[in-house]
Amino acid sequence: MPEGNEIHRWAARHTAAFVGKKLNVLPGPNHRFIDAHLVDGKKLLKVHAVGKHLGYEFGPDLYLHVHLGRFGDFTEGCGPLPEPKGALRAVLQRAGAGKKSRSQKGQPHNLTCANDDGTQPFPPEEVDWCELRGPTDCSVYDAAKWQALLDRLGPDPLAHEPGGHDDPQRAYDKILSKKTSIGELLMDQSILSGIGNIYRAELLFRHRLNPFTPGEQVELKTLKSIWKDSIPLLKAGMVDRRIVCTDRKDRPSGKAVAERGEEHYVYRRHGKPCFVCGETILRKDVAGRTLYWCPNDQQTTNEQNDTAYAQGTSLRAGRAAEKKGRRSAP
């Protein structure tokens, strides 16, 4: 269930564990991973991560594309594989793995802790296999299809590859030309890739930006500031399986490590007091996803809301949800 930070972390781990090695690539028990035979037995050359997409390069025209969607996840381990589980299961396994005696043989682990500097805490030689469950996509792309995917993705704050998906100017230009709300634009992967619902809400709060502000009304310096902030925030992304976006000075505990419930300023904190001003955090269904914000720190001016409503750019889904009787802001 990842945003871009998690994708890049998996890419780093799978690079360490599998690149340069021949892999057994196994389909799930019901054979929904129909492309497995195309890469089975081949040497993995490189693992790419752009936005929320992973690309396992097995040859110049052979990429295994993985998108985890909202539910996909990996489990890693050494020794024997666990029993099949789930509708779509794919396994990358080192050829010949599981034959050697290991101290942790047969113990799968789902390690998700990163060190503070973003490095990974366990030696990759302990990983024989990884199991993928519940992805939105797990299929083989040729080079043209992979390139087409890259072409439609916006810059990724965590991408530093030659040829670059890390030039934010394209994103600035697009945002500043649109009437759509910044809350929706930040989630648009063709504008910025790798940002998901948590980082959207948290970045907007951190920069005190009203989610309903039309893109064209956002100041360029604010966009630059958001981009600059997003890089360390995404890099620091995972701490004990949690995304932490609060600064120490704003945490009620004042502790260096966020306690449970103080990882986020606004995300899933609706009905609770803002850490900064005490105002009650609101939520609203926007374009099918739940948006959270502080109505005081992220001032909702009547003018901005009126504009958003009039243009029908940001609150359509919210109004539709209200019609259906679903809960909106508390």
Added chain:
DNA sequence: GCCTTATGCTCAC
């Protein structure tokens, strides 16, 4: 055990 919710995306209409 059932229901709701969740870090996403595509496609048909």
Added chain:
DNA sequence: TGAGCCTAAGGCT
């Protein structure tokens, strides 16, 4: 714009 797909955890009865 709504439906559909996929898994898991937590709250409730």
